[in-house]
Amino acid sequence: MKWEPYGSRGKLHVIKSIVEGREEFDEDIVQKIFMCALCEHCTEVCTTSINLDRFWEAARRYALEEGLLPPPAAYARESVLSFGDPFSMGPSNRMIWSEGLEEIIQDRINKPAEVAYFLGCHVGLNAQVHDIARSMVRILDYAGVDFTLLGDLETCCGAPLVWAGDPDSAPPVNGKNIEAMRKLGVRKIIFSCPSCITAWQSTYYQIHGKPVRDEFELLTPSQFIARLNDKGLLDYEEQPMVTVTFHDPCISARRLKTTKEPRDVIERIPGVYKVETVPSEQETRCCGSHALLNRIDPLLASQIAEMRLRDVSVTPATMVITECPRCIRAFDLARMTLGYNVELKDITQIVAGSLKPKDSGGQ
């Protein structure tokens, strides 16, 4: 990674040589193309405004066409196409997260409603981050929101297919989710994972030829929670003093531009004191786990996560809050390898954990 051909400018030079017929599109360039988290940083800082991440996606597509897909990417692709998720777990595992919450969700699966919660494969299928879904559901229930879940009908949003060079297969896969939501009369969808939102935006456009906002409003948890706060639907309990920092997930900050809402949400919780990690917001650093990088080169992904945690380590924060299950999983590993004892929470977890119990005066 330390050599320039792994950086965007170096890769562009190599690709230019390939286009000019001076070099071959081989495993070597494919390796470089996939050793990237598509974190949008190079697009953000490109002095010539080239949307480089879309360019890398196109290069991944070419790798697939040439039969040069790295095995972990090929596995993720096949897994989504056969099982509907990138972990080969299949729909039967989609409800394990809800154990103990039957009371809240029993009537909500596939129930017509205006608001839906789309968990995404990470939250829905990885025990390590199931609590994000449980927290989101608790918040919705607490605020009395009439919401629906797709349950085991939920399938992959298609993002891993784009990362594995197969964007054409993404619309039919996510099309099932879109249809299911449509049938339930949903208008607003909350996503635990920011990449699901961008995948929904592009697949919807590919299928229907119009922006998704014409039919659905796609929201991050903090965008939705901020609205609940504005309506006074969430009552918080004073927390034992804690200093936190918010890590902006790349996609939330650089593509969805949702950097204000999570900060507003955190600031509403009494006892929680927020400090900023530098760099943050649009200039945030990646957790290393996006775009299959954690599978293609786990060591590199972990080093990137460590670098981000080092940014945090010079702040007084003892807890990192973020809004993406992938970031949580990456930091969980990195704090172990770094020996850095920082707490990790998704924004839904800190909100759900700070709500005043209903029987003690909460709504």
Next chain:
Amino acid sequence: MEINIQHLEDIVGADNVTDDSETCKAYSRDVSSLPKLAGQILDDQFDAVAQPVTVESLQKLVTYSGRRKIPLTIRGNGTSGWGGSIPTRGGICVSLTHMSRVLNLDDFGLTVTVEAGITWRELLIFLNRLGSTLPVYPSSATAATVGGFVASGGFGIGSARYGDISSQIVGVEAVLLNGKLVRVGNMVLTEPDQDAARAKSGTKWFMNWLERRGGTEEPDPMSYLIGTYGVFGIITKVTMKIIPRLQLLPFAVSFETIDDLVRASIQIISEAEPYHLRFLADNYTSKLRALTGLIFEDGKFILSGALLDTIFQNEESIETIKGITETNGGVVLDIERAQYHWDERLFPLRIKRLGPSLVPAEVLVPTAEIPSLLHDVRRKLGSSRFAVEGTMDKSGLSSFLVWILDDERKTVSYTIGWHRSFDIAALAKKHGGSPYAIALWNSMHAKEFYGEQLYEEFRALKKEIDPQNLTNTMKVFGGRVAAAWPSLILGFLGGFIGLSLALWIGPEILGASWLRDALLAQPVPFMPLPLIIFIALLGGLLGFSVIKFMSLKQAMTLVLPLLKTLGRVIGK
């Protein structure tokens, strides 16, 4: 010259060297897209890239390559476009990007000491966390290294208030090209300082040398290392000033004419002391997609910048700027637009997509001369598409950057169009200016740029520490080109054909038929070749040698007028 990779691995560590051709190719470029013709005078591909991580290994590398006569080229991140970091003789690229630690922060003395390979962005992130910032940094901060900007000298963000980068440097450590480690100025370092002993003896050597040349005061020893493009050594550490991160308040104002803008900018610099001041000419603002349709911005002359002071002072200065703008017939843009222009300070290449290539021409001129220079540039570039911007410095100078839009895919026309960049440097001279940077492509202006006396001192030091001109060859001092085979063959053919024709037609014109007969005689028995062929072969050899031993200056003097003439033909 043969490069033994194993030796290099022993010196800088096995992970820190490569001779992979793709990697070498990537490092062989800087930010500009050179016409392929440049390959005719440069050996333009590295044979290996080394990324040393310690000063000691860097010293060893310099000594080793000196002994083996291996050319070295020093590279930060290759964000400059004046050829300073591209190879001219192949050899080894010494990339500094892995020496990138922050070594010391002195809150009281307000300095920071860093290794030269850190990028300005990373340094700013580090300082911002601690409530400080930098007085001056380049608008290429995202990728440019500290060493690269210090070695280039120049203006950046903050120059309106703090001048050029050289005035912010407190101390520099460098490995001179004879392998000695020197520290000039005041290096602020934290103990333990592993390089101290070597630095002491190296510095002593340097000071003695300066003493012998006539004293260590004049010229300032730092002037050998700042703004000299790495021709004397590799900068390894820099101590520079920092400032508190006070309130930063962006502003932007718009004018109908460049004269109004320049008048206002001179007053703003002296009365409001802004931190940064950048101008965009009408031909720049009309090309920025984000400004399309904005009545006070699209196609207007914009002056933007920021104030860096306390809230109280900033508010007062904003009023001053408003007053100055209005008296000069301008319009003050609202804070959102001002913020937009401030955020754009790191994106001067946005217009590239219209090219898709950009041929840059950057010069330094007295700010007051900007209107007349702009007028002349317009006349010179005629129908070419171009855009002008620049940064103002507190001393009354401005960088004046012309981006000529072109298309490198059209190889012939693109190559021909390059002469325009050099024409603009010549125009600047007429207006009391100079090229902005010397590096490789402007080395023919070096003597004038540095002043004759300093230039002579430079030559003396170069001769002392790099007599064979092995490192950053051709940069600043010019020198012999590395002619490629096609040019050599062309030289040979030129000499051969030219002399043949002269010998063929000459006697005819002079009416010397005896000479003609003599030239047609066959001097060598059994070889049916006339004398004229043998003489022409000598002409060919002469042509070959001329090209082989031509200096960069001579090559440019030969090629530029040719390109210019062709340019007239194709309207460029």
